[in-house]
Amino acid sequence: METEREREPKGTLLNGLAENQFHAYAHLCLIYKIIHDLSSPPLRQIIHTIDLPSTSAPSQTDKVMEEQQPARCARSEPNIVLKQEPLDPERVLARYPSDPAKWDQIDDRTREYFALNNPCQNIGDFSASQRKYGDINRSLTKEHFFRKKLNGETLSRKWLVYSPSTGTVFCYCCKLFSIRDNQFVTGFNDWKNCANRLHEHENSMDHRTAVLSLSSLGNKNARRDSNIVQQHESERAYWLNILKRIVATIQFLSSRGLPFRGDDELVGSPHNGNFLGCLELISRFDPLLSEHLARYGNKGRGHTSYLSSTVCDEFIQLMAKKVLHAIVKEVKDGKYFSIIVDSTPDITHVDQLALVIRYVLKKSGEPVERFLEFIPLHGHTAEHMEETLKSELKELDIDLMDCRGQSYDNASNMAGKYSGLQARIKNKNPNADFIPCSAHSLNLVGACAAECCLEAISFFGFIQNLYNFFSASTRRWEILTAHLTKCERGLTLKSLSSTRSSARADATKALRFGYKAIQDALNEIKVDHGTPRAAQYEASQLITVMETLETAVMTVLWDELLRRINFTSKALQEVQIDVCTVPILHSSLIEYMGQARNDFDVYEAEAKTLTATEGYKADSQRRRVKKVMFGESAGPEVRRSGREAFLIDTHYEDFTAEFCQFISMVKDEESVMAMYKKLLELGLRDAFPNVDICLRMYLTLPIANCSGERSFSLLKRVKTYRRATVTEKKLNAFALLAIENGFTTSLDFEDIIEDFTASKLRRKHL
Structure with missing residues (x-):
């Protein structure tokens, strides 16, 4: 039979409740607020039709919950134990500080955390709590944290928490749950009446x-909604x-610069891109992910799966933001830095300025160069680039006055002495010394050296013609490859480059x-009946050139010279190199070039092993005798052998002078980097602070802007023809x-899930 209470209107349900029953109802309302994200209609019905709890029989609430629970748990969960990773203490302390005065935002998650984890009472130093009452100083004491009962027993006041920042005490229970403010919610510090106020409050x-x-x-x-809460936590x-x-999949793909999306976003499609493809591969060995793809994949818009490209892009932005913050933090820890910039047009003909920063790591003492971003340029004037650079550094909160070095290429708008970018930066900060890119300069010298004489131009033209001849036909390239495989070095012909001397070395x-x-290979093509006549003739012409002793000597000579130049160039591109090492490398290269001039006999002897020709072409040519006219005072013509003519025409004294301009007068046999590392290992930074600063500034100075050029390689891979519309932020x-995959693979990105959750209202409670 329906009781009177059941017939009673729901709005007047509380009229007959006792005080303790009212508190029970308030507790359930609070619990309902905590789990409001479930948005459960049955739960609202439970709250509105709730009856008093009974110890003898199940309550009406329990019956409704038992009826409604199967409906919410209809989907079967995979039989997997979800292991909760341990929380980062620093992250937890930042989210839930032990000082109650710093609990600025008290939400349901904060209440639940402190309900499971009692806050630290901060018992110890109470100096901030001192107050003056006339001539007497009073402060909080440890005795205030204990309560003495009438029977002599002592109980700890675990609810009392001291705030070191304000010098007051709080009742953290009331601060979390009280609906009315009191002294122990806002902060109590009346130490004169402390004992009485504590007794009044706790009662x-x-x-x-x-x-x-x-x-x-x-x-x-023990909670009435424990099943719902457990289900909520299980779902979370x-x-x-x-x-x-x-996040782990995005971290893997982004660290390797691989594309994410394909032609579609359908799970199971062979054209869905690397992101969904990797998730499908992992799901073959991960039952949880396999179940997720089967249940939520291909649901379309309006169904939460977190597999869409939109969610993927959000995580990419959050990860990039965290990496950038980590780099900026390292820059600020090292204080001094240098800037390296270079620009190149992308596939959409937008000039992209690569900003790279060089600084010294505080712990290891090693100099590093970090890429920061690409900046689209709308002008190439030094003034425009200066304003762009200053605004970007200001946005990153990096002080330009801490800059100690600049390194750009040799363009006039960058390296101009009076109005270039380096001069403008130096006007703002006189300590920002400019160092031209040593690798660029040496590369230009190597390229110019290949055009120092007609014989060198003719020789490298022959090499390019040789490559063009074989690469013009797959049949000819196959014949060449078949002969080159007999060599132990695995060689192949290379094309020349107008700017890179390393290509000539290869x-x-x-x-x-x-x-x-x-x-x-040329001889085989020459007699091959399947080869066109024009190709046979061209092959015979190339054979004729290769059979000359001059070509063989130039081959040996230039291989030796360019190989050494290439070695020096690669050494100059290393990030760990310092200013002291550059003149040493240049001096060594110049000394080697001078020695090479005296080793011509060695090169000639090796050249004769490459070709059957023993003499120079000039020795076999007919000499033209000039007739001496009557009354002419000219002496007999000076005749030179082919060997002498070759030496005179190919060796210029200016070759050494081309390298001398890169020599610095500063010479130091000690390794500055090793010296600084020793200073760190011995812990002598505080004993020699000025030495520490000087060495850091020295190691911060850039030698080359090669890191900026390396970033262009990735730019060409990211912004391709099919992805030409990618936004600058995404790029x-x-x-x-x-580029900074070291940070990408080493940083812990689990906390970005919290940032992802907080960025907007999510369909799922995370």
Whole structure:
């Protein structure tokens, strides 16, 4: 039979409740607020139709929950134990500080955390709590944290928490759950009447209600909604584990600069891109992810799966932001830095300025160069680039006055002495010394050296013609490859480059050590009846050039010279190199070049082993005798042998002078980097602070802007023809994660899930 209470209107349900029953109802309302994200209609019905709890029989609430629970748990969960990773103490302390005065935002998650984890009472130094009462100083004492009962027993006041920042005490239970403010919610510091106020507060009804609320929330197993809470936490753990797998996949792809999206976003499609493809691969060995893809994949818009490209882009931006913050933090820790910039047009003809920063790591003492971002340029004037650079550094909160070095290429708008970018930066900061890119300069010298005489121009033209001849036909290239495979070095012909001397070094190396094999390949093509007549004639012409002693000597000579130049150039491109090492490398290269002038006999002897010709072409040519006219005072013509003519025409005294301009007068036999590392290892930075600063500034100075040029390689891979419309923000995120992959792979990105959750209202409670 329906009781009177059941017939009573729901709005007047509380009229007959006792005081303790009212508090029980308030507790359930609080619990309902905590789990409001579930948005459960049955739960609202439970709250509105709730009856008094009974110890003898199940309550109406329990019956409704038992009826409704199967409906919410209809989907089957995979039989997997979701392991919760341990929380980072620093992250937890930042989110939930031990000082109650710093609890600026008290939400449901904060209440639940402190219900399960009692805050630190901060018992110790109470100096900030001192107050003056006339001539007497009073402060908080340890005795205030204990309560003495009438029977002599002593109890700890675990609810009392001291705030070191304000010098007051709080009742953390009331601060979390009290609906009315009191002295122990806002901060109590009346030490003269402290004992009485503590006794009054702990016996007040508001305090006891707050303690009961805290206890109810903390004791999850005893709560009436424990099943719902457990289901809520299980679902939250499920989505967090899915997001961890998604973040790990994004971390893997971005660190390698791989594309994410394909032609579609369908799970199971062979054209869905690397992101979904990697998730499908992982799901073959991960039952949780496999179940997720089967249940939520291909659901379309309006269904939460966190597999869409939009969610992927959000995580990429969050990860790039964290990497950038980590780099900026290292820059600020090192204080002094240098800037390296270079620009190149992308596929959409937008000039992209790469900003790279060089600084010394505080712990290891090693100089590093970090990529920061690409900046689209709308002008090439030094003034425009200066304003762009200053605004970007200001946005990153990096002080330009701490800059101690600049390194650009030799363009006039960058390296101009009076109005270039380096001069403008130096006007703002006189300590920002400019160092031209040593690798660029040496590369230009190597390229110019290849055009120092007609014989050198003719020789490198022959190498390019040789490459063009074989690469013009797959049949000819197959014949060449078949002969070159007999060499132990695995050689292949290389094309020349108008700017990179290293390309010439690779080309001369292939010609020198594959000389016989290339001749055999040309001879085979010459007599091959399946080859066109024009190609046969061209092959015979190339054979004629290769059979001359001059070509063989030039091959050996230039291979030796360019190989040494290439070695020095690569050494100058190393990040760890310092200013002291550059003149040493230049001096060594000049000394080697001078020695090479005296070793011509050695080169000539090796050249004769490459070709059957023993003499120079000039020796076999007919000499033209000039007739001396009557009355002419000219003496007899000076005749030179082919060897002498070759030496005179190919060796210029200016060759050494081309390198002398890169020599610095500063010479130091000690390694500055080793000296600084020793200073750090011995812990003498405080003993020699000025030495520490000087060495850091010295190691910060850039030698080359090669790091900026390296970033262009990734720019060409990221911004391709099919991805020409990628936004600048997305481009920078991709580039930063791929170029600085050391940060991408080493940083812990689990905390970005919290940032992802807080950025907007999510369909799933995370």
